[in-house]
Each structure stands twice: as structure tokens, then as C-alpha cells.
Amino acid sequence: MTHTPRDIILLGSTGSIGTQTLDLVARNPDRFRVVGLAAGGGNPALLAEQALATGARTVAVAKGSAAQDLNLAFYAAAQQRGYSAGEFKVPEILAGPGAAAELAARPADIVLNAIDGAAGLTATLAALDAGRILALANKESLIIGGDLVTRRAKPGQIVAVDSEHSALAQALRGGAKEEVDKLVVTASGGPFRGRSREQLWDVSPEQALAHPTWSMGPLVTCNSATLVNKGLEVIEAHLLFDVPFERIEVVVHPQSIVHSMVQFVDGSTLAQASPPDMRMAISLALGWPHRVPDAAPAMDWTKASTWEFFPLDDAAFPAVRLAKQVGATGGTAPAVFNGANEECVGAFLGGRLRFPAIVDTIERVVAEHAGSASSQGGDLTLEAVLEADAWARARARELTAG
Numbered sequence: 001m002t003h004t005p006r007d008i009i010l011l012g013s014t015g016s017i018g019t020q021t022l023d024l025v026a027r028n029p030d031r032f033r034v035v036g037l038a039a040g041g042g043n044p045a046l047l048a049e050q051a052l053a054t055g056a057r058t059v060a061v062a063k064g065s066a067a068q069d070l071n072l073a074f075y076a077a078a079q080q081r082g083y084s085a086g087e088f089k090v091p092e093i094l095a096g097p098g099a100a101a102e103l104a105a106r107p108a109d110i111v112l113n114a115i116d117g118a119a120g121l122t123a124t125l126a127a128l129d130a131g132r133i134l135a136l137a138n139k140e141s142l143i144i145g146g147d148l149v150t151r152r153a154k155p156g157q158i159v160a161v162d163s164e165h166s167a168l169a170q171a172l173r174g175g176a177k178e179e180v181d182k183l184v185v186t187a188s189g190g191p192f193r194g195r196s197r198e199q200l201w202d203v204s205p206e207q208a209l210a211h212p213t214w215s216m217g218p219l220v221t222c223n224s225a226t227l228v229n230k231g232l233e234v235i236e237a238h239l240l241f242d243v244p245f246e247r248i249e250v251v252v253h254p255q256s257i258v259h260s261m262v263q264f265v266d267g268s269t270l271a272q273a274s275p276p277d278m279r280m281a282i283s284l285a286l287g288w289p290h291r292v293p294d295a296a297p298a299m300d301w302t303k304a305s306t307w308e309f310f311p312l313d314d315a316a317f318p319a320v321r322l323a324k325q326v327g328a329t330g331g332t333a334p335a336v337f338n339g340a341n342e343e344c345v346g347a348f349l350g351g352r353l354r355f356p357a358i359v360d361t362i363e364r365v366v367a368e369h370a371g372s373a374s375s376q377g378g379d380l381t382l383e384a385v386l387e388a389d390a391w392a393r394a395r396a397r398e399l400t401a402g
């Protein structure tokens with residue numbers, strides 16, 4: 001089959017999702033072409049090398065001061081490859097906090113948002129407003145934006161990259177919406193699965209960052225350890241598939257092979273299974289609704305394997321319960337939950353906060369916000385979300401200081 005290559009703007013290109021996306025694109029030049037790249041600016045050498053390798057027209061960096069480093073790194077990368085002037089084209093460089101959002105509105109077929117954290121919100125909104133297909137890894141932007149994001153998106157405009165939501169989207173192709181009984185989101189359980197709350201007080205950042213099945217950036221890895229990631233993913237599933245929270249369940253599956261399931265009203269369950277490798281979900285999002293051959297290794301059914309499923313221990317890991325409550329509240333509550341979490345993760349990884357205090361602090365910040373006037377309803381605005389995010393971070397900083 002012949003394909004017209006899809007033009008891709010990749011935000012967060014130097015990260016875990018970003019580099020796996022570039023691997024896929026390099027292996028499928030007939031299907032995908034990168035026209036724009038964005039990163040924070042923390043690794044100009046890698047970003048420059050990526051720009052040279054892909055021939056991206058435009059490169060964006062969030063750190064304004066990184067523009068010059070990026071320009072120098074680009075020439076150094078060209079020299080290292082032995083290119084002479086005329087053999088390569090210097091990309092346009094956009095720099096500053098709004099650079100990724102500016103890039104997201106440039107011409108392309110797909111914007112893949114793989115920025116980590118709330119910083120991805122303005123780029124998500126820009127991509128949707130520009131009418132691009134949004135391949136969404138940056139779950140935080142959908143969760144904190146809530147109906148601010150969903151109101152802007154046309155049907156089918158957001159395609160999930162998150163492994164669980166890719167699995168749910170695949171399973172949902174197997175039945176009509178009114179036949180869906182529940183969504184079952186799988187969780188690895190993280191590195192501390194099986195521990196009690198008491199046993200979590202002394203765990204270290206190194207232990208929290210050693211995910212048992214996935215290699216990912218630090219924020220989402222720490223969120224997997226607290227199960228905050230699973231809480232965020234329940235809200236993400238609610239927003240993407242419009243299924244009420246009481247019909248979204250979490251089950252612990254340590255092997256991370258079944259990426260999620262849909263149970264139908266007749267008692268049948270469809271599960272999506274593949275070895276843990278994000279290139280599977282990324283390729284499907286970029287190629288949607290088509291699959292990309294050999295995107296990632298498949299299961300080897302000639303080898304014996306064991307798949308286990310356990311109920312979630314809510315007492316040791318209360319984040320999912322709290323996230324469901326926050327998701328059901330809606331408005332700015334998810335932004336507060338997420339902002340407090342990002343601040344607490346920073347404090348924990350910096351050695352200033354103990355592990356169970358991450359979710360304890362989020363819970364306190366969420367409760368304080370619920371009692372404030374700013375938590376009241378109405379249509380969500382970008383200003384309200386950013387204000388709630390900033391307030392939650394400041395309050396979490398106060399609570400965790402010292």
C-alpha cells in the first residue's frame with residue numbers, strides 16, 4: 001500500500017516519548033515526516049542533532065536563553081557529520097515559554113504533544129485551535145484543561161498516545177458505545193507494589209525512579225510509584241471516552257502486557273496485549289486508524305508466561321480514590337491536584353519530602369481549594385486553570401517547606 005507521508009510536529013522531542021517517536025519516524029519515512037521539533041532547552045546538542053537528522057523546518061525551545069546554544073549546537077552537529085554549507089538547511093528557531101504553542105499552530109497533519117506536565121497545556125490548545133490532529137501523550141494538559149480542551153476538540157481530533165488509552169480506544173473499536181459496561185485501566189503497581197503505607201516512609205527517589213516495566217521520564221515514573229499516574233489516567237479515560245467515573249475501574253497487573261480492557265454489557269471483555277513498548281501506542285496514534293507494521297516487538301506465544309491481576313491497595317496508595325473525587329468535582333480541581341503533585345514530586349526527588357507525604361499534601365491542597373470561592377463552577381477558562389495551577393504549587397511549596 002502506498003502512503004502520503006504525514007507531516008508531524010513533535011513537542012518534547014528530547015524526552016522518552018520524543019526519542020521513541022523519532023525512532024519510528026526514521027524507520028517509516030514513507031509514512032511520517034517531521035517538520036517541527038520542540039523541547040525545553042535542557043539538551044541543545046540532542047535537539048540540534050534531531051533537527052539535522054529529520055530536516056525539521058522549525059525548532060522551538062522553552063528556555064529563551066537556549067536559542068543561541070541551539071544554533072551553535074546545530075552547526076557543531078553539521079560539522080560532526082561532515083556536512084558542508086549548502087548540504088543542510090538551518091532551521092528557524094523559536095524561543096521562549098510560548099515557543100511550543102507557536103510551533104503547534106504551524107502547518108502540519110499531526111501535533112504529537114509529548115511535553116511533560118502542565119507546561120503542555122497551551123500547546124494542546126494551540127494545536128486544537130489550528131485544526132491539527134492531536135496525538136496526546138501529555139495527559140496533564142487534557143486533565144487540567146478538562147472541558148476547556150474537550151470543548152475545542154472536534155470528534156476524533158484527539159488521539160491517545162498513553163498506553164492504557166490507546167488500548168481502550170482499540171478495544172472500543174470492537175463494540176458500540178451503549179454496549180460498554182466498564183473501562184478497566186491496568187496499573188503496573190509501580191516499584192512499591194505490595195508495601196504497606198508504613199513501609200513507604202523511607203523509600204528513596206532512586207527506588208521510586210526504578211520502574212519495574214517501563215523506561216520513562218522522571219515525572220511520570222514517580223507518578224507511577226505513587227499511583228498518581230493511574231489517578232490521572234482515570235480522569236483522562238473519563239474525558240476521552242465520556243464514561244462516568246463509577247464505571248472506570250483500576251486493576252493492578254504487574255507484567256504491563258495487558259494495557260487496559262473494555263468490559264461489555266454481555267459480560268465479554270476485550271483486552272489489548274503487547275510487550276511494554278511505547279512505540280506500539282505512538283505508531284497507532286500517528287497512523288490512526290491504521291497500524292504500522294513492525295512498530296514494536298509482538299508477544300512470543302511459544303513461550304510460557306503468567307499474567308496476574310490484583311485489586312488496588314487503596315490504603316497504601318490512596319491517589320486513585322482522590323483523583324476520582326477530583327475528576328468528579330471537575331472545574332479547577334484537577335488543575336489543583338496536578339499542580340500540587342508536580343510540586344511535591346519535585347520536593348520528593350530533591351530529597352525535601354517523604355514519599356507518602358506526596359499524596360497527603362495533594363489531598364490537603366485539594367481540600368483547601370474545595371473550600372475556596374475560586375473552586376466554583378461555570379465554563380472553565382485558561383486563566384482560571386493557570387491561576388489554580390499556580391495557587392496549588394505555591395500552597396504545596398508552603399506546606400512542604402522545611
Ligand SMILES: NC(=O)C1=CN([C@@H]2O[C@H](COP(=O)(O)OP(=O)(O)OC[C@H]3O[C@@H](n4cnc5c(N)ncnc54)[C@H](OP(=O)(O)O)[C@@H]3O)[C@@H](O)[C@H]2O)C=CC1
Pocket residue numbers: 011012013014015016017018038039040041042043061062100113114115116117119120137138139140161162163214215216217218219220278
Ligand atoms: N515516557 C512514557 O513512556 C510515557 C509518557 N507519557 C506522558 O508523555 C509525556 C512525556 O513524558 P516523557 O517523554 O516520559 O517525559 P520526559 O521527561 O522524558 O520528556 C519531556 C520532554 O518535554 C520537553 N519539555 C519540557 N518542558 C517543555 C516546554 N515548556 N516546552 C517544550 N518542551 C518541553 C523536555 O525537553 P528537555 O529535554 O529540554 O527538558 C523533553 O523533551 C508526559 O505527559 C507523560 O505522562 C505517557 C505514557 C507513557
Ligand SMILES: CC(=O)[C@@H](O)[C@H](O)COP(=O)(O)O
Pocket residue numbers: 162163164186187188189190214220223224225229230278
Ligand atoms: C507507559 C504508560 O502508559 C505509562 O503511563 C504507564 O501507565 C506507567 O505505568 P503504571 O502507571 O501502570 O506503573
Ligand SMILES: [Mn+2]
Pocket residue numbers: 162163164233
Ligand atoms: Mn499510561
